[in-house]
Amino acid sequence: xxxxxxxxxxxxxxxxxxxxxxxxxxxxxxxxxxxxxxxxxxxxxxxxxxxxxxxxxxxxxxxxxxxxxxxxxxxxxxxxxxxxxxxxxxxxxxxxxxxxxxxxxxxxxxxxxxxxxxxxxxxxxxxxxxxxxxxxxxxxxxxxxxxxxxxxxxxxxxxxxxxxxxxxxxxxxxxxxxxxxxxxxxxxxxxxxxxxxxxxxxxxxxxxxxxxxxxxxxxxxxxxxxxxxxxxxxxxxxxxxxxxxxxxxxxxxxxxxxxxxxxxxxxxxxxxxxxxxxxxxxxxxxxxxxxxxxxxxxxxxxxxxxxxxxxxxxxxxxxxxxxxxxxxxxxxxxxxx
Numbered sequence: 001x002x003x004x005x006x007x008x009x010x011x012x013x014x015x016x017x018x019x020x021x022x023x024x025x026x027x028x029x030x031x032x033x034x035x036x037x038x039x040x041x042x043x044x045x046x047x048x049x050x051x052x053x054x055x056x057x058x059x060x061x062x063x064x065x066x067x068x069x070x071x072x073x074x075x076x077x078x079x080x081x082x083x084x085x086x087x088x089x090x091x092x093x094x095x096x097x098x099x100x101x102x103x104x105x106x107x108x109x110x111x112x113x114x115x116x117x118x119x120x121x122x123x124x125x126x127x128x129x130x131x132x133x134x135x136x137x138x139x140x141x142x143x144x145x146x147x148x149x150x151x152x153x154x155x156x157x158x159x160x161x162x163x164x165x166x167x168x169x170x171x172x173x174x175x176x177x178x179x180x181x182x183x184x185x186x187x188x189x190x191x192x193x194x195x196x197x198x199x200x201x202x203x204x205x206x207x208x209x210x211x212x213x214x215x216x217x218x219x220x221x222x223x224x225x226x227x228x229x230x231x232x233x234x235x236x237x238x239x240x241x242x243x244x245x246x247x248x249x250x251x252x253x254x255x256x257x258x259x260x261x262x263x264x265x266x267x268x269x270x271x272x273x274x275x276x277x278x279x280x281x282x283x284x285x286x287x288x289x290x291x292x293x294x295x296x297x298x299x300x301x302x303x304x305x306x307x308x309x310x311x312x313x314x315x316x317x318x319x320x321x322x323x324x325x326x327x328x329x330x331x332x333x334x335x336x337x
Contacts, residue, residue: 072092
């Protein structure tokens with residue numbers, strides 16, 4: 001009897017499992033690579049590939065602007081894109097709790113399929129397990145992704161160079177605040193929306209106009225602050241930001257002020273940070289502004305070239321004073337991805 005809920009039989013590998021795959025997954029993910037329904041997908045790829053994997057245990061599963069499915073696909077695509085690779089294929093593993101509602105699963109799967117289409121990637125293989133009630137918090141998702149390095153794009157060295165311009169592809173801090181607000185049921189009107197989206201198109205746009213990219217990252221957990229501190233240490237240089245040039249949405253800025261959160265530490269799932277040669281900064285920003293979700297792209301700072309304050313990140317405030325960006329300690333926003 002089908003009561004519209006996931007139960008232990010769906011994870012047994014038997015008929016119920018196969019019915020679940022055919023009923024919910026195949027209609028959304030169908031392509032020539034997944035249809036054999038084997039444990040591994042055989043796919044064409046270049047000689048040099050990028051490979052990534054990540055787990056998603058976010059709470060709540062659905063939040064303004066996205067859900068765990070959109071987050072999983074976007075996060076995997078973005079990890080590949082900032083390596084310099086073109087994302088191609090994704091595998092999906094799901095751990096589902098006994099009693100989880102089929103309609104929620106269907107919504108998540110549809111969101112994954114829609115996001116994969118948006119990112120121009122294929123979901124080609126996967127696995128599903130069902131655990132006892134209490135064995136997980138609804139659903140956990142693990143994704144792996146493969147991308148290829150194309151001849152016309154040089155992978156970045158991933159270390160900023162002295163004099164580089166630091167560019168944010170768009171508004172920062174939205175995801176962490178959106179998830180926290182949804183979890184705590186804070187009554188912001190309208191609700192603060194996450195920025196979660198695949199960013200491979202933004203990376204390609206910058207690379208295709210010939211910008212010399214020395215480093216790029218997606219500032220997820222730990223936010224912009226954590227990435228810049230890692231970059232400053234790796235480069236043996238200082239990084240100085242200009243507070244008034246850092247793009248933060250008005251609703252996010254207000255919520256951060258109210259809650260005592262620095263947007264620099266709030267998680268992002270639809271932002272890329274670039275460290276580019278100074279002469280290429282304008283071209284990079286112009287290219288980004290033509291990509292959906294990147295209208296607020298801006299140069300937010302520079303990498304120092306005088307050898308002073310190596311490894312330090314500081315912000316010039318709107319009052320002309322300096323404040324030091326310190327490494328985050330403790331748990332900032334648990335389970336934001």
